[in-house]
Amino acid sequence: MEFPNVDAVAFHIGSLPIRWYGIAYLMGIVIGTALARHYAKRWHEFGVRPEAIDDFAFWATVGILVGGRVGFIVLYHPAQYWADPWQVLQVQNGGMSFHGGFIGVALAAIVFCKGKIENILRLTDIVSCVVPIGLFFGRLANFVNGELWGRATNVPWAMVFPTGGAIPRHPSQLYEAALEGIVMFIILNVLVRIRGLRALHGLLTGVFLILYGAARTLIELFREPDAELILGATRGQVYSLPMIALGTALIAFAAHRRRTVTAG
Numbered sequence: 001m002e003f004p005n006v007d008a009v010a011f012h013i014g015s016l017p018i019r020w021y022g023i024a025y026l027m028g029i030v031i032g033t034a035l036a037r038h039y040a041k042r043w044h045e046f047g048v049r050p051e052a053i054d055d056f057a058f059w060a061t062v063g064i065l066v067g068g069r070v071g072f073i074v075l076y077h078p079a080q081y082w083a084d085p086w087q088v089l090q091v092q093n094g095g096m097s098f099h100g101g102f103i104g105v106a107l108a109a110i111v112f113c114k115g116k117i118e119n120i121l122r123l124t125d126i127v128s129c130v131v132p133i134g135l136f137f138g139r140l141a142n143f144v145n146g147e148l149w150g151r152a153t154n155v156p157w158a159m160v161f162p163t164g165g166a167i168p169r170h171p172s173q174l175y176e177a178a179l180e181g182i183v184m185f186i187i188l189n190v191l192v193r194i195r196g197l198r199a200l201h202g203l204l205t206g207v208f209l210i211l212y213g214a215a216r217t218l219i220e221l222f223r224e225p226d227a228e229l230i231l232g233a234t235r236g237q238v239y240s241l242p243m244i245a246l247g248t249a250l251i252a253f254a255a256h257r258r259r260t261v262t263a264g
């Protein structure tokens with residue numbers, strides 16, 4: 001199956017090219033913010049004002065862009081960017097790391113919540129439920145850009161990517177859009193409707209971290225592996241392990257806190 005030759009540039013404003021990559025990020029942030037605001041307004045168990053969601057959207061955007069770009073450079077291609085530092089600014093050409101973006105947003109949340117929100121986990125629980133929206137659009141943008149393609153395969157839906165040689169490959173970007181985006185969104189947004197779970201601050205954040213770590217670990221089996229593996233595992237798999245560990249710890253913390261409160 002031939003790769004659908006979609007122009008990476010959606011349209012132009014004068015001489016300025018507007019790329020699908022940027023549109024994907026914008027849609028993820030706008031839709032995610034609107035839904036998070038709705039959740040904050042609807043469910044008071046979170047203890048977060050809707051206006052706080054609007055304010056945090058700016059901080060989250062900075063965390064995504066700066067953390068994602070720095071993470072991509074530091075975690076995946078340090079030598080390449082050291083040789084040509086100006087590439088750091090060429091975000092329109094792709095090159096963002098989810099794990100870096102995650103760290104960036106986490107740091108932004110810590111700074112934002114200081115003196116504003118008593119328990120940071122209340123905010124992260126809401127944010128975790130809407131992050132899959134951004135992941136979905138981001139992976140679709142990866143597909144349009146013809147980047148991060150999968151391993152060679154002979155499955156009927158394999159595609160020949162412009163930068164992947166003449167070998168049919170897994171459209172792993174679409175697998176990720178489905179698993180990290182659609183499936184994770186459904187699971188989290190079923191759980192968030194259970195009042196008892198909303199009251200366990202940190203639980204939804206923990207579920208998100210485990211789901212993403214597990215999904216990324218699985219999808220890496222279909223993505224073209226890194227040139228340099230770490231003990232036989234891809235970098236994406238290795239970087240996902242701390243997320244799974246942290247998610248497990250947060251769920252255990254939430255459960256322990258519930259037992260403590262009930263006993264008290």
